[in-house]
Amino acid sequence: MQAWQHLYDPFNNIYLSALVATIPVIFFFLALTVLRLKGHIAGAITLLLSIAIAIFAFAMPVKMALLSAVHGFIYGLWPIAWIIIGAVFLYKLTVKSGQFDIIRDSIVYITDDKRLQVLLIGFCFGGFLEGAAGFGAPVAITAALLAGLGFNPVYAAGLCLIANTAPVAFGALGIPITVAGSVSGIEANSIGAMTSRQLCLLAAFVPLWIVFIMDGIKGVKETLPATLVTGISFAVVQYITAHYISYQLAGITSALISMLCLTMLLKVWQPKTNQSLQINGGGTASISHSTDEKKPLNYSFQQILLAWSPFIILTIMVSVWTLKTIKDALSVFSLQFIFDGIQIMKAAPVATGAKDDFIKNIFILDIVAATGTAIFIAAIISVFILKVKPKLALCTLWDTLKELKWSIFSIGMVLAFAFVTNNSGMSVTMALVLAGTGIAFPFFSPFLGWLGVFLTGSDTSANALFSSLQANTANQLDLSSTLMVAANSSGGVTGKMISPQSIAVACAATNQVGKESDLFRFTVKHSLFFAVIVGVINLVICYVTPWMIYS
Incomplete structure (x- = not known):
């Protein structure tokens, strides 16, 4: 089959072409913010629009447009949805076994202040x-934990999404x-060092925000002491x-040290007034402030360790699974499926004349090496450690799959789009x-990454999409x-x-x-605000403090 080459400016006016592409x-923005459509409906309509415009x-x-949608949908199922199934299953096991009550009490013992619980769980543990x-x-893990602590679920999810900004x-x-x-x-080391210089201010600012x-x-x-320390x-x-x-x-060291520093601080200092959640009639929650002393923790160290064991096992499993040597060893069990009907080649100015100009359309079914598999194995181990009866474990897994069916469909739709x-x-x-x-490009440069992650749900994918374009543009502008x-x-x-992937x-x-529109409206203003901050930081580094550029 002959390769099809990208056409970036079909209307011979790049602004008009971009407007049509947008x-x-x-529509997706409007569907979630104004029309308030459910995620899977908004995703499905957006997919149809994108296919029509692409063709x-x-x-x-x-054929290529339809196969691209199929490839994206399958990728949404594996590995993305597989991660969510494992994470939610593990969380539900702690609830069904009664261990989450101990987890909740142990967190409250460290701090019963809801503001600091979000920092401890959403920012540090999530990081x-x-x-x-x-x-x-x-x-998935941190939002479920906060919801279990009494937070409004959509509110918990929104706070965790914002807290997740710093380590991505x-x-x-x-x-x-x-x-x-x-x-x-x-050199990747140079990019990593430069990225840390750009994100230092934002990382320090997120807990305050x-x-x-x-x-x-x-x-x-x-x-203030807790947010500054964190x-x-x-x-x-x-x-x-x-x-x-x-x-x-x-990402690992910064989160661990931040968690340790915050925990140590809370042993010797607590806010004079604590923010707590009070459950009202009808299950709604309101914020209140009190000066009550926290209750003693009536569990032994062994009981607390047992309750937290699923998340300890989860941490160990995903840490080991992502080690390059382990991942390479497990990848031998992976299966590759090539979409032969998709032969696409990049065009100038993105094309470089290298073999990488061909877009790879390979689906990898990494049954063993997938992160979701590590999480699922952690859940199975937890079944035995928590002494959950096999029938209850199977029922919990089935309930998890039933609850997630529309979410999985939503994830598939947005990845297809x-x-x-x-x-x-x-x-x-x-x-x-x-x-x-032109001269304003340093400000808009981060918005390329913002756009890429919005479209793909992954900073990795956004870098794969636009890093070459960023480098070429920078060289042209000196x-x-x-x-x-x-x-x-x-x-x-x-x-x-x-x-859309993160929201789902x-x-x-x-x-x-079905509450995707509520969550999107909660996070979108913070996303744009943070993107502007990064744009300003990049602009200042470029023109005001060029000595900060890593070389």
């Missing part, structure tokens, strides 16, 4: 899971940075690790408009290519919280299927 994205506007062969595993597992660039042992290096031809969302300026003042320790350790140890470990958008070249058309902003490629990853982290995952984990 129609599915605009009739961008001249994509019908560690992102650094070790990524791909949706962190938000170094997620899954630094895979986004590794991919950025391989695509752009720039989370508390501000929850309790305004008054809450920020009351919890954010600054995270930022400093991320910087040191990325520069002097290994960017692959930057992403694959069509990327394979048709529409995503590059949108990116070329941003790349043509700017630092290392700075702009790093900005792609830094900007990408701000798009994770509104990615968070709703699935908190049993809020």
Whole structure:
């Protein structure tokens, strides 16, 4: 079959072409914010729109457009949905076994302040899971934990998505940075170090912003020691690790040290007034402040260790599973399926004349090596450790699958939309408009990453899409290519919280299927605000403090 080459400007006007390419994205925004459609309905209509525009506007062969959608849908099922099934199953086992009551009480014993619980679980523990595993597992686990602590599920999911911003660039042992290096031809260590310089300020700011969302300026003042310790320790350790140890470990070390510092602080200091949740009639929750002393913890160390054992096992499993030697060894059991009907070649100015100009359309069924498998094995081990009866475990798994059916469909739809958008070249058309902003490009550069993560749900995929474009544009404008490629990853982290994939995952984990529009409206303003912050940081580094550029 002859390869089809991308057509980035079908209307001979890049702005008009980009506007047409943006129609599915605009519709998806409106579907969730104005029309308030359910996620799977919004995703399905957006997919149909993207297929129609790819075929009739961008001249994509019908067969390739349809196969791209099929490929994306299957990818949504494996490995993405598989991760969510394992994570929710594990959480439900702790609830069914009665151990979650002990988990909840042990967290409350550290702090019964809801603001600090979000920092401890959503920011620190979620950051560690992102650094070790990524791909949706962190938000699924932490949002479920917060919902179990009494948070409104949609509110918990939104806070966890925002908290997940800081570690995304170094997620899954630094895979986004590794991919950025391989695509752009720039040393990955340099990109990792530069990314840490861009994200230090944002990482230190996120805990303050989370508390501000929850309790305004008054809450920020009351919890200032905790937010500063959490954010600054995270930022400093991320910087040191990325520069002097290994960017692959930057997500893990920063989250662990931040969690340790916050926990140690809470042993000697607590806010004078605690923010707590009070359940009202009808199951709604309201915020209240009190000065009550926390209750003693009436469990032994062994009981607490047993209750937390599923998450300890989860942490060990995903950490081991993502080690390169282990992953390579397990990959021998993987199966590859090539979509022969999809032969697509990039065009100028994205094409470089290399073999990488051909878009790879290979589906890998990594049954053993998948992160979801590690999580599922952790859940099976937990069945035995928690002494859950086999019948109850099977019923719990079946209930999990039934609850997640529409969420899994939603994830499949949005991934199908992403694959069509990327394979048709529409995503590059949108990116070329941003790349043509000239002297203002350093500000808009992170928005390329933001767009890429919104479309794909992955900072890794966004770097694969646009790192080469970032480097080429930087060279044409006589700017630092290392700075702009790093900005792609830094900007990408701000798009994770509104990615349709992330929204579907968070709703699935908190049993809020159909509430995707509520969650999207909650996170979108924070996503845009963070993206602007990263844009300003990149602009300042480029023109005001160029000595900060890593070389």
